[in-house]
Amino acid sequence: MLPALAMLAAIVVYPLVASLVTAFFAQSLVEPGRTFVGLGNITELLGGDFWRLLRQTLVFTVGATVAPFLVGLALALALNTRIRGRATLRGLLLIPWLVPSVVVSFLWMWIFNANYGLANGALEALGLIDEPRAWLASPGTAMAAVIVAKTWASFPWILVMLLAGLQTVPGELHEAAETDGAGAVQRFFAVTLPHLRGIIGIVLLLELIWNFQHFDLIYVMTGGGPAGATETFATAVYETAFQGYDLGRAGALGLLWMLLLLGMVAIYVRRSEREGQL
Amino acid sequence: MNNNLSRRDLLRLVGLGAGAGALGLGGVAACAPSADGPTTDTAKSATDFSFASWSLADNASKAKIEELMRGYGGKAGVTVNGVPLAYNTYLNQLTLQVRGGQFTGAAQMDIAWLAGLAALGKLRDLGDVARDAGYTEAALSSGQVDGKQVGLPWTTAAIGLIANRELMQKAGVTTAPATIADFETALRALKSTGVIPYAASTKVAQLKDILIWMQTFGSPLLDGDKVTVGDDASVEAVAWYKKLYDEKLIAPDVERVDARTLFAQGKAAIYDDAIVGRDFVVKGSPDTSLADKLDPIARPVKNAGDKPRAVQWGHAVVVVEGEGANTASDFAGWLTSDEQTVLGYFKDLSLPPTTSKALASEQVRTDRFTAQFSERITATATPNPFWKYPQYAQMETAISEQVQAVLVGRAKPADAMRDAGRAVQALIT
Amino acid sequence: MSKRSARDSRGSRAAAWAAVAVLGGFGLLPVYWMLATALTPAQQTFRYPPSLIPTDLTLDNFANLADEPALARYLFNSIIVSVITAVLSVVVSAYMGYAFSKFRFRGRRSLMYFVLSSQMFPQALLLVTLYALFSAYRLLDTYTALVLSFTTFTLPLCVWMLKGFFDTIPDSLVEAARVDGASRLRTIHSVILPLSAPGLVAAGLFAFVRGWNDFIFALTLAGREKTTLPPGLVNAFLGEATAQWAELMAASLLASLPVVVAFIALQRFLVGGITAGAIKG
Numbered sequence: 001m002l003p004a005l006a007m008l009a010a011i012v013v014y015p016l017v018a019s020l021v022t023a024f025f026a027q028s029l030v031e032p033g034r035t036f037v038g039l040g041n042i043t044e045l046l047g048g049d050f051w052r053l054l055r056q057t058l059v060f061t062v063g064a065t066v067a068p069f070l071v072g073l074a075l076a077l078a079l080n081t082r083i084r085g086r087a088t089l090r091g092l093l094l095i096p097w098l099v100p101s102v103v104v105s106f107l108w109m110w111i112f113n114a115n116y117g118l119a120n121g122a123l124e125a126l127g128l129i130d131e132p133r134a135w136l137a138s139p140g141t142a143m144a145a146v147i148v149a150k151t152w153a154s155f156p157w158i159l160v161m162l163l164a165g166l167q168t169v170p171g172e173l174h175e176a177a178e179t180d181g182a183g184a185v186q187r188f189f190a191v192t193l194p195h196l197r198g199i200i201g202i203v204l205l206l207e208l209i210w211n212f213q214h215f216d217l218i219y220v221m222t223g224g225g226p227a228g229a230t231e232t233f234a235t236a237v238y239e240t241a242f243q244g245y246d247l248g249r250a251g252a253l254g255l256l257w258m259l260l261l262l263g264m265v266a267i268y269v270r271r272s273e274r275e276g277q278l
Numbered sequence: 279m280n281n282n283l284s285r286r287d288l289l290r291l292v293g294l295g296a297g298a299g300a301l302g303l304g305g306v307a308a309c310a311p312s313a314d315g316p317t318t319d320t321a322k323s324a325t326d327f328s329f330a331s332w333s334l335a336d337n338a339s340k341a342k343i344e345e346l347m348r349g350y351g352g353k354a355g356v357t358v359n360g361v362p363l364a365y366n367t368y369l370n371q372l373t374l375q376v377r378g379g380q381f382t383g384a385a386q387m388d389i390a391w392l393a394g395l396a397a398l399g400k401l402r403d404l405g406d407v408a409r410d411a412g413y414t415e416a417a418l419s420s421g422q423v424d425g426k427q428v429g430l431p432w433t434t435a436a437i438g439l440i441a442n443r444e445l446m447q448k449a450g451v452t453t454a455p456a457t458i459a460d461f462e463t464a465l466r467a468l469k470s471t472g473v474i475p476y477a478a479s480t481k482v483a484q485l486k487d488i489l490i491w492m493q494t495f496g497s498p499l500l501d502g503d504k505v506t507v508g509d510d511a512s513v514e515a516v517a518w519y520k521k522l523y524d525e526k527l528i529a530p531d532v533e534r535v536d537a538r539t540l541f542a543q544g545k546a547a548i549y550d551d552a553i554v555g556r557d558f559v560v561k562g563s564p565d566t567s568l569a570d571k572l573d574p575i576a577r578p579v580k581n582a583g584d585k586p587r588a589v590q591w592g593h594a595v596v597v598v599e600g601e602g603a604n605t606a607s608d609f610a611g612w613l614t615s616d617e618q619t620v621l622g623y624f625k626d627l628s629l630p631p632t633t634s635k636a637l638a639s640e641q642v643r644t645d646r647f648t649a650q651f652s653e654r655i656t657a658t659a660t661p662n663p664f665w666k667y668p669q670y671a672q673m674e675t676a677i678s679e680q681v682q683a684v685l686v687g688r689a690k691p692a693d694a695m696r697d698a699g700r701a702v703q704a705l706i707t
Numbered sequence: 708m709s710k711r712s713a714r715d716s717r718g719s720r721a722a723a724w725a726a727v728a729v730l731g732g733f734g735l736l737p738v739y740w741m742l743a744t745a746l747t748p749a750q751q752t753f754r755y756p757p758s759l760i761p762t763d764l765t766l767d768n769f770a771n772l773a774d775e776p777a778l779a780r781y782l783f784n785s786i787i788v789s790v791i792t793a794v795l796s797v798v799v800s801a802y803m804g805y806a807f808s809k810f811r812f813r814g815r816r817s818l819m820y821f822v823l824s825s826q827m828f829p830q831a832l833l834l835v836t837l838y839a840l841f842s843a844y845r846l847l848d849t850y851t852a853l854v855l856s857f858t859t860f861t862l863p864l865c866v867w868m869l870k871g872f873f874d875t876i877p878d879s880l881v882e883a884a885r886v887d888g889a890s891r892l893r894t895i896h897s898v899i900l901p902l903s904a905p906g907l908v909a910a911g912l913f914a915f916v917r918g919w920n921d922f923i924f925a926l927t928l929a930g931r932e933k934t935t936l937p938p939g940l941v942n943a944f945l946g947e948a949t950a951q952w953a954e955l956m957a958a959s960l961l962a963s964l965p966v967v968v969a970f971i972a973l974q975r976f977l978v979g980g981i982t983a984g985a986i987k988g
Contacts (some may be wrong), residue, residue: 004816005803012825012859015836030377031396054884075730078723089727091971093734098966100920102937103959106944107741110952114531115540116739121756123373132755136479137531139686152737155730184719213829216922220941225482227683228785238831242368242927247835254832265824335943337771337951362777363942371942378838380848380930539950543753564750 020258022251029245041252049236050256057212057232059143064150064214065207069149073101077188079159080166089161099155105220108149112136120237139229142222146230150217158203165199166192205268212261234256324354327602327609328383330372333627334362338561342626346619350609356383358609359383366483366533369394369671376400380601384610387429389420389592390665396423397668402597404430407607411615417632420661421594430614431592433629435553436588437490438655443573445473445547454575458494458518461578468547477537477546478519478528480685485678487550489662491515494587495580500663503706507677508692508699517691520684538562548575552591553651559625568650574651576658588659593629669705675703745769745957754951761892768957778958780932781939786965788853788925788935789918796861796914797869797907803862804869805895809881819870826863833859834927841928848930856924861914868913872906873899912973916966936962 004041027034075093078084096104114134123129135145173191182190193200201270215234218224224231226237233253241250284671326406329347333339340362347358361381363371369391375381377398387395395401405427408418413431421429441454455461468475493499495518497511506512522528532540538555540546542563549555553574560569576586595610597603613619620631621641628650629635642648664673680698683689689697744752745768747761772778807819837856838847846852876899884894900907918938926938934942940962944955 005822007855008822008825008859008862009907010838011834011855012511012828015833015840016828018836018840019832030373055408071730071733074726078726078730081720081723083720083723083727089731092738092969093731094974095738095963095967096734098916098970099738099959099963100922100937102920102922102940103741103963104954106940106959107737110744110956111737111740113952114529115536115545116753116755116757116952118757124756134529137686139688152733157732176848184722209827213827213831215831220922223482225679225682227686227688228684229681229688234829234831237829238834238923241831241835242838243675250835251834254829254835257829258832261827261829265784265827268827269820269824276922334777337954340775364945366945367942374838374850374927375930378842378847378930379845380932486936535950539753 012270016258019251020255022247023255025248025251026271027247027251029241029247031245034248041248042255043257045249045252050071050253052228053231053236053253056143056230056235056259060147060150060218060230060232061211061260063143063152064211065204067147067151068158069153069204071155072162074172075155075159076162076166077192080165093159094156096152097154099153101153101216102220104149104153105217108145108152108217109136109221112145120217136222138225139226142226142230144274146218146221150211150214152194153217154207158207161199162196165196191237192257201271205264205271209261209264212264213257254256318431324356324605324608326357326359327606328359328361328381329606329609330361330363330366330368330381330383330385332363332368332386334360335364336558338558339627342623344515344615346623349619350612354608354613356605358359360615373398376598379600382598382606383602384606384613385596385598386432387433387594387596389429389434389590389594390662390670392429392594392596393423393666394419394668394671396426396428400599401428401598402603402607403427404597404607404610411611412633412635413615414632414634414637417592420590420592423666426620429596431632432593432595432614433554434615434632435630435651436591436656436659437487437550437552437591438553439575439577440541440551440559440575440589441548441575442541442544442546442568443571445471445544445571446573449547454573455578456576457582458578458580461603462522462527464465465522465548466525469525469527473544473693474529474540474546475527475548476522477532477540477549478522479533479537479550480523480528480530480682481533481536482675482678482682484533485681486674488515488519488681489664490577490587490589490678491519494577499665505699505703505706508696509704513695515693516681516684516695518690519681523685524666532700542568544568553648553656554627554629556627556647565631569647572647574654575648576654586654586658588655588657592632614676664702667706673702676705741956741960744953745952745960749951752957768953769961771954772961775943777821777939777943779906781934781936782961783921783938784850784929784939785935785962786931788850788857789915791850791854791920792857792861793915794910796858798985799858800862800865800869801903801907802895803866805873805899807866808870809878822863822866824863826860828848830860830923834923838927848933849929850933852928853925853933853935856928857914857918857921860921861917863935864917865914867908868910869903869906872903873986876902888935908973914968915969919966953971 007177007187024033024036024038025034026037026040027035041074079090089095099107112135114120114132114137117132117135119135120132124132126157134142169192173195174187177187177191213234218232218235219238222230224235237250237253237257240246240253243252287478306648331343331484332430333343344360347360351358351640369388371380372385373395376395403426405420408421408427411430417431417434417610418427418589420434421427422430445468446452446464449464451467451470455464465475479485482546489499492507492515495511495515497509498506498516499512500506504572519528523530529546534551537546537549538551538558539562541549542559542565544563544565551558556569556572559572565571577588579586597606597616615633617633617636617639620633621639623629624631624636624642624645626647628648630642630652636642664670667673680689680694680701684691684694743759743761744851746764746766748763748765748767751763799980803822807815833856841847841849841852869946880898881894884898889897921935922937922941925935926941929938940955940958944951944958
C-alpha cells in the first residue's frame with residue numbers, strides 16, 4: 001500500500017500545496033515566469049470579491065444540502081411503510097443520482113429554458129406565474145434553479161442512506177411508544193430521529209463538504225452568471241485559472257477556500273471518531 | 279505487503295511526496311513556456327492531422343465540413359480527424375490544448391481571436407502559402423497579427439442586423455429604421471404584435487454585440503493605448519440597452535444560439551448575426567419561405583446622416599506547429615482558396631469567399647442576400663480595436679459581465695462602464 | 708418492524724402516499740421529460756406551452772447521433788477510462804482497505820483520515836497544478852492522466868467501503884488461515900477476497916460510475932483525442948448551432964444509460980455496499 005499512498009500524495013497533496021503556493025505570486029497560466037507578491041493577491045481578494053463569493057457559496061451549500069435532505073427524509077419515511085411497489089419505486093428513484101452531472105445540468109437547463117421550458121409551461125398552467133420567466137438568467141432565481149437541480153441529483157443518495165438507517169430502528173421501540181399513546185409525529189421525534197442521529201449527522205456533513213466544492217452543475221448551467229450571481233469558490237477558482245489565466249488570484253482564492261473547508265473536514269473527522277467509524 | 283507500517287515509513291513517505299513535489303515543481307517551472315520552437319515535420323509526405331472547428335459542432339454546417347475533410351483526405355491520401363468544439367468554449371479550450379501540446383494541426387479561428395492564439399507562439403507563419411493564392415488585400419489583412427500571416431482568410435463579411443420582413447410589415451414597419459429613434463419606434467410597434475422585437479444578446483457569451491452599439495453612440499472604445507469604455511457615449515449606449523431590456527423590447531437569456539432559434543421560429547423580428555446566420559435560421563425554421571423574408575438592414579445611427587457602424591467578421595484557418603503541420607498547411611490553403619472548394623462552400627453555407635476570383639464569380643455576384651448584406655452592412659464594417667490585443671477574450675468578458683450586471687439591475691451604467699474600462703485598461707498595461 | 712408497519716395508522720399512510728406522489732413526481736418527472744424530449748421531432752420542441760405527452764414520436768434524434776463520429780470516440784474513451792479506473796481502484800483499495808482493517812500499526816488512524824479526507828480537497832484547486840504537472844510530463848490528453856486523476860476521488864471512497872467490508876469478516880478466519888500456514892498475501896487472495904466479492908463489485912461499480920460521471924478533470928486534462936462523454940457533450944452542444952434540445956436529450960439519455968443499467972442489474976450488492984460503512988457505527 002505504500003506505492004498507493006505515494007501516488008495519492010503525488011497527485012493530491014503535492015498539487016494542492018503547489019496550487020496554494022501560487023497564492024503568493026503573480027503568475028499566468030499561458031505566459032512563463034512569476035514574481036513574488038506576498039499577501040498581495042489575498043488582501044486584494046479580501047477587499048473585493050471574497051465576501052460575495054463566500055455568501056453565494058454558503059447559500060448554495062446550505063440550500064443544496066437542506067433541500068435534498070428534506071426530500072430524502074420524507075421519501076425515506078414514506079417508503080419505509082408498506083406501500084405497494086416500494087421496491088420498484090426505490091430503484092427508480094435512484095436514477096437521478098446515477099445520471100452524470102453534465103446530463104443533470106442539460107436536463108434542468110431544458111426544463112428552466114426561458115422560451116420553451118417545462119417549468120414555465122407547468123407554472124403557467126397552474127396559474128402560479130402569468131408570463132414565462134428566465135429562471136437561469138435572473139439573479140433572483142438563478143441560484144434557486146441551480147439548487148433545485150442539485151437537489152434532484154442528490155436526494156436519492158440521502159434517501160438510500162436514511163432508508164437503510166430506518167430499517168435498523170427496532171420495531172419494539174415503536175410498539176412501546178405506541179402503547180404509551182404516542183402518535184406518529186411524536187414517535188418520529190421520540191424514537192426514529194434519535195436513532196438516526198448518527199447517520200443524519202454524517203449525511204449532512206458529507207453533503208455540506210461536497211456542496212461546498214461543487215462545480216459541475218453551476219459551471220454548465222449558468223457559468224456563474226448572471227452577473228456573477230451563482231459564482232462560488234469552485235467556479236471562481238476554475239474560471240480565474242483556466243479562463244482568466246491568473247494563477248496567483250486562483251491560488252489565493254483557493255487558499256481562503258481551503259481554510260474554510262479544513263474547518264468542515266475537521267468537524268467531520270471529530271464526528272466520525274466519536275461515532276466510532278474507523 | 280507490509281504489515282507493520284511504522285511512523286518512520288510514514289515520514290519516508292512524506293519525504294517521497296515532497297521529493298516528487300520538488301521534482302514536479304522544477305519540471306513545471308522548466309517546461310512552463312514549453313519552448314518547442316517551430317518544429318519541422320519529419321515526414322515530407324502527407325500525414326494525417328487534426329482539424330478543429332466549431333462548424334463541426336453545428337448541425338447546420340457539420341455535414342459540409344465533413345464533406346470537405348473527406349474531399350481533401352481523398353485527394354491527399356490522408357485522414358483528417360475532426361475536432362468539434364462549440365463556439366462559446368472554443369477559444370478557451372483550444373488555447374489550453376495548444377498551450378499544453380494536446381493540439382496540433384489546422385484550426386478554424388474567429389478573426390477576433392487571432393492575436394490571442396498567436397501569443398502562444400505556436401502558430402505557423404502561412405505567408406508562403408498565402409502569397410500566390412489570390413486572396414483580396416482586405417481578406418489577407420484580417421489574417422495577420424503584427425504583420426505575420428498567422429491565418430488564411432476563409433470568409434470575411436460583417437455582423438449586422440437581420441430582420442424578418444413579414445413580421446416587420448405586420449407591425450407596419452415598411453422602411454428600415456435609419457436612426458436609433460426610428461429603431462425604437464419600430465421595436466415598440468413590433469412588440470404590440472406579440473413577438474420579441476429584437477433578440478439582442480443579453481447573455482455574457484455574446485454580449486460583445488454591445489461594443490458596436492457603443493461605437494454607434496460615438497465611443498471610439500480605444501484611443502491610442504487609452505481605453506475609452508466608460509466615456510459618456512458608452513454609458514449612454516448601455517443605458518439605452520437597459521431601457522430596451524426593461525421595456526421588453528429585447529429579451530433576457532438570449533445569446534446567438536437563442537436568437538437564431540427565436541428568429542427561425544418566427545418569434546423574434548430582428549437579431550444580430552453574421553452573414554452565416556442565413557444558413558442557420560433557414561435550415562432551422564419550420565417556415566420554408568423564410569429565406570425570402572430575410573432582410574439585412576444597416577445598423578441605425580445616432581444622428582441622421584451618420585455612417586452606419588458594423589463590425590467586421592470573418593473566419594480564418596490557422597496551423598498549429600507540430601505533428602502533421604505541413605499537410606495541415608496545405609489543407610488550409612486548399613480549403614480557403616481552391617476555387618471549386620470555396621464556391622461549393624458558398625453554395626452550401628452562404629459564406630462569402632476571400633479570393634478575388636471567387637468573389638467575381640457569377641454565383642457570388644448574383645446572390646441577392648449576399649449582395650444586400652455587403653452593400654448595407656459589410657460596406658462600412660471596421661475591425662474591433664481590441665482585437666489586436668492577445669487579451670481580447672478577457673477584455674470582452676470584462677465588458678460583457680459589467681453590461682450584464684446593468685441589465686439585471688445590479689449596477690448603474692456609469693459605474694459599471696467605468697469599472698469595465700478600468701479592467702480592460704489593466705489588461706493592456 | 709413489519710409489525711409496526713402493519714399497524715400504520717390511516718393518517719400516516721395517507722401522508723406517505725402524498726409524499727411519494729409529490730416528491731416521487733419531482734424525482735421521476737424530469738427523467739420522463741428527458742425521454743419524451745429525446746423522442747420528440749426537433750421542431751416540436753419549440754412549442755410553447757410544451758405538451759407533456761409528445762404528439763409524434765421519432766427516433767431521428769438518436770439516428771442523428773449515430774453519424775457523429777466524435778461522439779463515438781467520446782463514448783469509447785469514457786468506457787476505457789472508467790473501466791481502468793474501476794479496476795485499478797478496486798485492486799489498490801483492496802490491499803489498502805485490508806491493511807487498515809486487519810493490521811494494527813502506529814499512525815493507522817491518521818493515515819486513514821488522510822486517505823478519507825483527500826477526496827474532500829477541491830478538484831478545481833488540484834487542477835491548477837495537475838494541469839501544469841501533466842503538461843510538463845507530456846501527459847495531457849492521455850488515458851494515464853485521466854485514470855490517475857480519477858483515482859484521486861475514487862480511491863478514498865473504495866478504501867472506505869472495502870475496509871467496512873473487511874471489518875465484517877471475523878479475525879478468527881484470518882487467524883485460522885495463518886495457522887494453516889498461509890502467507891499474508893495468500894490469506895488475502897484465497898480467503899478474504901472471495902468472501903468480499905459483493906464488496907469488491909460494489910466498490911468497482913462505484914468507481915466506474917464516478918469515473919463515468921466526471922466532468923471537470925476530463926474537461927481540463929483531456930484534449931482532442933481522449934475527451935470523455937461529459938466534456939465532449941458540453942463542448943459539442945453548448946454551441947453556436949440552433950439549440951438542439953431534442954438531440955441533446957437523446958445524447959444525455961445515451962450517456963446515462965450504461966450506469967443506470969449497471970446499477971439496476973447489480974443493485975442488490977450496491978445498497979449494502981454504499982451504506983455498509985456508514986450504518987455499522
